[in-house]
Amino acid sequence: MKSTSILILSLSILLFSISCSSQEELKDKLSLMPWPKEIKATGSKLFIDSNFTININKKSHRVHNNAISFLRNLTNKTGVFIEKGFPSYDKGKATLNIKYKNEVSLSINVDESYILSIKNNGVELIASTDVGVIRGLSTLLQLVQNDSSNYFFEGLMIKDNPRFKWRGLMIDVSRHFQPVNVIKRNLDAMAFMKMNVFHWHLSDDQGFRIESKVYPKLHQLASDGQYYSHEQIKEIVSYANMLGIRVIPEIDIPGHATAILTAYPKLGSKDNYEYKLQRYAGVFDPTLNPINPEVYTFIDKLFNEVSSLFPDEYFHIGGDENEGKHWDENVKIDEFKRKNKFKDNHDLQTYFTIKVEKILNKYGKKLVGWDEIMTPNMPRSAIIHSWRGKNEGFKNGTLFPAVKKGFKAILSNDYYIDRMFSVDHYYLCDPIGNFNLNEEEENRILGGEVTMWGELVTPLTIDSRIWPRTAAIAERFWSLKNVNDIENMRKRLKVISYELERIGTTHLKNIDVILRNISNNQEINSLKILSKIAEPLKMYERNKGGTEYKSFSPFSLFADACNSDAEDAYEFKKVLNLYKKSKNNYEDILYFLRKWQKGYIEFEKLNKSSILQELQSHYSVLYNVSQKLEKVIQKQTFSKKELEELIISIDKLEIPFADVEIVIIKELKQLANHIYNKLSS
Missing domain, CATH: 3.30.379.10 (Chitobiase/beta-hexosaminidase domain 2-like)
Structure with a gap:
């Protein structure tokens, strides 16, 4: 009996091993994404x-x-x-x-x-x-x-079958309006990657993007003429439905309400305040007045109208980043808080959110809100949309506390693609992670959403900021947790990127459009070479403080032609690692060094606009560094002084320029030091 059990166990292990081996072989052969169960x-x-x-x-x-x-x-x-x-x-x-x-x-x-x-x-x-x-x-x-x-x-x-039931993409159309055709092509891409929730962020401080027949001033005064008619919304909802994608609207309240209050200022918390659409990014003070009965009448009628356009049972009310300044400055609101024994503005916002939830329930809707709505008195029927993490002072994020407290939740904190991190970063972020959760708590994690905030994207560039990285995140939401090999993912993603372009996304071809624009239709090869080792500044450094760019500033610059996974930078890193392990295999290294030299020589022939002049200094330094590295490889001599001078030059490349950064600095220094050590030994 014992030997039979051992035999069965051995066969099981063998079959499992063969199965795993077969899976790995297929992963090398096929470019499927998300990878099937x-x-x-x-x-x-x-x-x-x-x-x-x-x-x-x-x-x-x-x-x-x-x-x-x-x-x-x-x-x-x-x-x-x-x-x-x-x-x-x-x-x-x-x-x-x-x-x-x-x-x-x-x-x-x-x-x-x-x-x-x-x-x-x-x-x-x-x-x-x-x-x-x-x-x-x-x-x-x-x-x-x-x-x-x-x-x-x-x-x-x-x-x-999918691992998570909520696999979403949020597109913010308030900061920059995105026409119907842009939404549709991204819905096509979502369906191709098996995503099933389109979260439509329709209102914020910069614009209200829905035609309202009950409150027409919303689109007349608070949209700059850029909004979706009822017919267009129905068209998009129907289009998404055919693709198996649910559409969830977001009307952000009580904060992020500048656009609403531009149209209906009497609903605001500060009297005699001149509300105007914001042209910059950031967090602003205007908020709906939570003690004004007219506010709830407004919300009731507006949400009734919006609910009729969106058949899904979920409705997102925002609820984030209300710093309460205008509430604190309102004597009547302060009196109301004391009368109701509210300790702070969190209690007041909970009061507001509970009333809003009752309105939504009346129309058959369930409330979703950003994680600020998670307070002790908030009903557990609300869905918590977790967005805050280490950068916002929450070491372990807010998803874990939410499900522990009995809320159902969605994760977005690790999927803010507008922060411009590498695909590797997002791919390795798992909604459940390594938290110690029981089965019931795990089931409360509905899934995740990629968030494409709109401050720095236009119809020209939005696809390149969403795709192809979102395809890798879509795999994280669909596939098993142990599907997590970075190198294999990148190999498959390269193919999927072209497939996405074939079905309609513009993330690849619009790079050339931008480069032709900044070169005034000259030869763009030299610019493409530089763009493949340059990445946009990360974590909103491009628009620090939200005041460098306005909503109508140009987003057709060199930074807009660069992406967060510079292609040649990644390949150069791989080539360098192989070179350091070998004795004389330097041809692949020379390929890149010569490519960058050739790029600069071609760049020098261009008629330089002020935009191109911004690239001149760094491209020149890159040329000199590449030339010196090629010479020492060829001559096989490299003095300590030459190394020190070369490192000083490489350090110059580390300084950001034109809202981008060269991302091969570490590799260039490693190469220089490796050559020196090799020739000195």
């Missing part, structure tokens, strides 16, 4: 030709539309002239057979699981719901491969 190669292959067809077991607008979209994407990706451009429902034999049980209304608990089986004679996609079909079609489209003569699908068996 279970995936196994079958050794077969299905060729894609003009006879490719789709059959669906029953009709649903959502499945029908996505099947057509799949066919269009497939033919565009492969160049194959597919004869039948629409799915059939005749139960006949097809290349792709789709079977699902239920057509569902979107909600937080929708079953998104699917099973995908690819064999020599066809593909079978099975799901419980039509939303699961959409997720499976996204996976299948990513599996298209080719050799010199054919396009094909590798034979696979996939069983997949």
Whole structure:
């Protein structure tokens, strides 16, 4: 009996080991993202030709539309002239057979699981719901491969479902308005990455972006003419619904209310105050008056109107960054606090939020708010949106305390992509992390949201700030926790980035648009070379204090053509690590040194505008550093004095310029010291 148990255990370990090995081999071979829960190669292959067809077991607008979209994407990706451009429902034999049980209304608990089986004679996609079909079609489209003569699908068996039920992207359209086409192309990208919540930040100090028929001054006086009509909102909600994406509106109250109070100043907490739309970024004093009955009448009527446009059960009320200055300056509010024995403004805001929640409940909505609403007296029915962490003085963040206190919660603190951190940083941040939670507490963590705040983005640049990093975060929300290999993720992400561009995002091609603009349509190769080792300043250093840029300032500068994962900087680091381990393998190092020299020589030929003049000094130093490093490698002589002079030059590159920073400083110093030590030994 004992030996039998040992045998079974040994076989189990062996099978697990084989399974893990197979998974790793497939990860090296396939560029899937998010990575599926279970995936196994079958050794077969299905060729894609003009006879490719789709059959669906029953009709649903959502499945029908996505099947057509799949066919269009497939033919565009492969160049194959597919004869039948629409799915059939005749139960006949097809290349792709789709079977699902239920057509569902979107909600937080929708079953998104699917099973995908690819064999020599066809593909079978099975799901419980039509939303699961959409997720499976996204996976299948990513599996298209080719050799010199054919396009094909590798034979696979996939069983997949998400780890978290809330996988969102927030786009702030108040600081910079984003037209309908921008929202739609990002919804397409979200669906491609299996994200399911679009959080629409529609009001703030810089603008109110919804047409209001009950309070028309909101869009007439507080939007600069940039707002969404009811028809446009319905169009976007419907578009998202077809992609299996829920749309959640955010009207930020009681703070961040300058736009609202510009239209209706009597609702403010400070009398005789001139409210004007803010043109800068930051936190401002205007707040709704929580003791004025007219405020709640306003909220009731406005939220009733907005709720009718958004069918989802959740409604985000903001609730963040109310510093209470105007409350403290209002004698009547101070008297009200004392009368009701409120210790501070937190108690007063809780009073306000509870009243707002009752209004929302009346219209069948559940309240979501940023983590400032989490106070002892706040009902546990509210959803806490955790955004504060170490940078805001919360060492362990606010998600852990929220779920411990009985709240359901969503994490965004580690997914603020406007902070311009590397994709590596975001990818390794897990919603649950290593907190000591029991099963019930873990289940209260609904998932996470990527937050794209709009202070420094326009329709020209927003895609490059969202993608492709958000694809990696989408994997963190969908895939198992142990899918966390950085190098493998980056390999797959490079392919996915091009796939995202193919389906409509502008994150790659608009880089060239910006560089042509700042060069006045001259040759941009030299600028691209520099941009691949430069990254925008991080943590809002680009707009320190919120006063360097206004909402109508230019965002078509060199910094806007750079991204937070400078491509050549990453590759140079890998090449350097290999060089340090080898004896004479310096050709790859020389490739980069010569590339930067060539870039500067080309740059020197350009007619320089004031924008390009900002790049001159650093590019010149980079040229000199690269030239000196190449010489010492070639000559194999390097004195201590030469090293010291070179380090001084490299230090000059460390100074930020044009709102960017060169991100190969450490590597250049390591290279210089390595060469010196190597030649001195």
